Amino acid sequence: MIACFVTGTDTGVGKTLSSCALLHALAQHHRRVVGMKPVAAGAEPNGQGGWTNSDSLALRAASGLVVAPALDNPVLLAAPVSPHIAAAREHCSVRLEPIVAAYQALSQQADAIVVEGAGGWQVPLSNHLRIADLAIALQLPVVLVVGLRLGCLNHALLTADAIRSSGLPLAGWIANRVDPDMLEPEANMAYLREHLGAPLLADIPWQASPDARAVRVDLPKEWQ
Numbered sequence: 001m002i003a004c005f006v007t008g009t010d011t012g013v014g015k016t017l018s019s020c021a022l023l024h025a026l027a028q029h030h031r032r033v034v035g036m037k038p039v040a041a042g043a044e045p046n047g048q049g050g051w052t053n054s055d056s057l058a059l060r061a062a063s064g065l066v067v068a069p070a071l072d073n074p075v076l077l078a079a080p081v082s083p084h085i086a087a088a089r090e091h092c093s094v095r096l097e098p099i100v101a102a103y104q105a106l107s108q109q110a111d112a113i114v115v116e117g118a119g120g121w122q123v124p125l126s127n128h129l130r131i132a133d134l135a136i137a138l139q140l141p142v143v144l145v146v147g148l149r150l151g152c153l154n155h156a157l158l159t160a161d162a163i164r165s166s167g168l169p170l171a172g173w174i175a176n177r178v179d180p181d182m183l184e185p186e187a188n189m190a191y192l193r194e195h196l197g198a199p200l201l202a203d204i205p206w207q208a209s210p211d212a213r214a215v216r217v218d219l220p221k222e223w224q
């Protein structure tokens with residue numbers, strides 16, 4: 001089974017787009033490919049009397065394997081805010097055990113799983129837990145999505161250091177050109193290529209209508 005944990009330099013940097021692109025790339029090599037959004041903050045009516053998160057919907061659309069929502073999105077919180085705040089509003093607290101159990105059940109059914117975090121690496125899930133703790137509990141190699149904009153060098157280096165100090169491998173990074181007006185994008189790319197110390201898996205151009213299928217992904221050999 002191939003699996004990875006997708007984190008980002010911030011919220012809104014393109015983790016969902018990148019996770020969908022990874023799912024499409026993995027589907028070229030593996031039969032049962034599925035995305036997982038373990039903790040989603042922000043729910044919208046699904047038209048059938050229930051609620052869904054838009055990241056979960058996008059991951060499902062990019063997945064070949066259909067599973068129960070309790071497996072691919074075990075924690076769905078209503079408010080589009082930090083998960084620890086969204087959970088507090090609902091008088092509940094996010095716990096790792098049910099999420100790890102859902103992941104384990106998913107891994108019985110899948111050949112490849114892409115797990116999308118929420119926000120960046122240190123986003124709180126509760127007063128005692130952060131997204132990093134979830135990636136550590138799942139023991140997954142990490143893919144870092146860098147939203148290319150002014151400030152991303154600092155965010156990318158801090159995040160890469162934190163991932164490595166957690167003991168998890170940084171399997172690769174994805175450059176996502178979220179700011180079409182960014183100055184010196186290639187000089188920023190050159191610095192990141194030299195200093196992140198992990199392979200560049202994809203370089204996603206700014207797109208007026210982002211399309212994960214159009215993204216070229218160079219998967220690590222061991223994931224093919």
Ligand SMILES: Nc1ncnc2c1ncn2[C@@H]1O[C@H](COP(=O)(O)OP(=O)(O)OP(=O)(O)O)[C@@H](O)[C@H]1O
Pocket residue numbers: 008010011012013014015016017018055117118119120176177178204205206207208210
């Ligand atoms: N390359 C791109 N070109 C243009 N727009 C983009 C690009 N990548 C992402 N976007 C847009 O930026 C927004 C944020 O992207 P996305 O939802 O993938 O971020 P995220 O990191 O998954 O955020 P979250 O922390 O909420 O999960 C979306 O509206 C998306 O369509």
Ligand SMILES: C[C@H](N)[C@H](N)CCCCCC(=O)O
Pocket residue numbers: 011040041042079080081082083118119120123
């Ligand atoms: C609601 C949003 N789309 C994400 N799911 C959660 C982002 C939390 C960010 C918290 C923070 O770093 O301040």
Ligand SMILES: [Mg+2]
Pocket residue numbers: 015016017055116
């Ligand atoms: Mg997302």
